[in-house]
Amino acid sequence: MTIPNCNKVDQFSYFDAKNERRTRYVLALTFVTMVLEIGAGTIFGSMALLADGWHMGTHAAAFCITLFVYRYARKHSHSGKFSYGTGKVGVLGGYTSAMLLGMVALGMLFESVHRLVSPVKIEFNAAILVAVIGLVVNLLSMLLLGHHDHSHTHDHSHTHGHDHHQPHSHQDHNLKAAYIHVLTDALTSVLAIAALLVGKFVGWTWLDPIMGVVGSVIIAKWAWGLMQQTSPILLDKAIDESYKQRIAATLEQADVSLQDLHIWKVSADHFCATLTLKDQKMREPAFFKQLLGDFDKINHLVIEVNPA
Structure with missing residues (x-):
């Protein structure tokens, strides 16, 4: 492979x-x-x-x-x-x-x-x-x-x-x-x-x-x-707390529970993020990636969706 x-x-x-x-x-x-x-x-x-x-x-x-x-x-x-x-x-x-x-x-x-x-x-x-x-x-x-x-x-x-x-x-x-x-x-x-x-x-x-x-x-x-x-x-410094809060608020509007969130710098201008979500509807990660599309500071996003 x-x-x-x-x-x-x-x-x-x-x-x-x-x-x-x-x-x-x-x-x-x-x-x-x-x-x-x-x-x-x-x-x-x-x-x-x-x-x-x-x-x-x-x-x-x-x-x-x-x-x-x-x-x-x-x-x-x-x-x-x-x-x-x-x-x-x-x-x-x-x-x-x-x-x-x-x-x-x-x-x-x-x-x-x-x-x-x-x-x-x-x-x-x-x-x-x-x-x-x-x-x-x-x-x-x-x-x-x-x-x-x-x-x-x-x-x-x-x-x-x-x-x-x-x-x-x-x-x-x-x-x-x-x-x-x-x-x-x-x-x-x-x-x-x-x-x-x-x-x-x-x-x-x-x-x-x-x-x-x-x-x-x-x-x-x-x-x-x-x-x-x-x-x-x-040192992989995390992004500012206000940015995290905006992401959490956006996900909350989609009726999903945010379990874990990490956003850190991987270069001078790029951030990576990993999210763990609990969703009763078990929607695909692609749905949430599209939902977070306006957060353009994140260049690499990994989302894990688990049943509520």
Whole structure:
């Protein structure tokens, strides 16, 4: 007997392929800049160049995670190895990148506090040049990634006793994580340029580590926000209670007893649901699926009907 592949949820799309290509360009740009900065820092003895080069290295690692996620999702999108598709692969990539961002923020905070306690001599001209180069590279990377909430609208058609043909806004947490990495680097460059200019012309050298503390707090906040968006999906968070209550009210109008109801996220934009009903008339599950047809957040619905 041939088992049908019903794995239609959140398949790898044209938009994901486009995002993968953009990320590859940004990775190449970031890697070249990293090599140049580390090489120049080693030759000219500039700690500022070396530090920024290794900072670029952390972002290059994050982009490698992003590309791996896209390739893995594309490879397994039609394999049937995942019950509800590969949607969570991108979410997991976003969560992992958020963890890396958190570590970067922690490292920045530690280094900034250390420099407040033990100030070091700053080579302002070289440091300003590095910060400007980094800012230009990150602005170009942001342009390549093309951030528009990293979502797009497209149609999914699923058959569960009847056809769903609803538009969905597809959230790409994987690309969003890559974009936040670039955005944080751009932010640190802007803060560094401001602090270095003030330090050079006014003499407030303490402003440089203070800006580092500010930047680390902002980056940590972005990382926490991304973790809050992705962790509920990875943990199969249930849909909000009001949505469940609307389903229960709809079924109650059909004179049926709702015994069990579970609705959980299987990707950034898709929910699955299982319902157990008791019906005196023993109507077919297809009847209740049609009755719940307006609840378009549910992409895969399983209904069990038992005698009352």
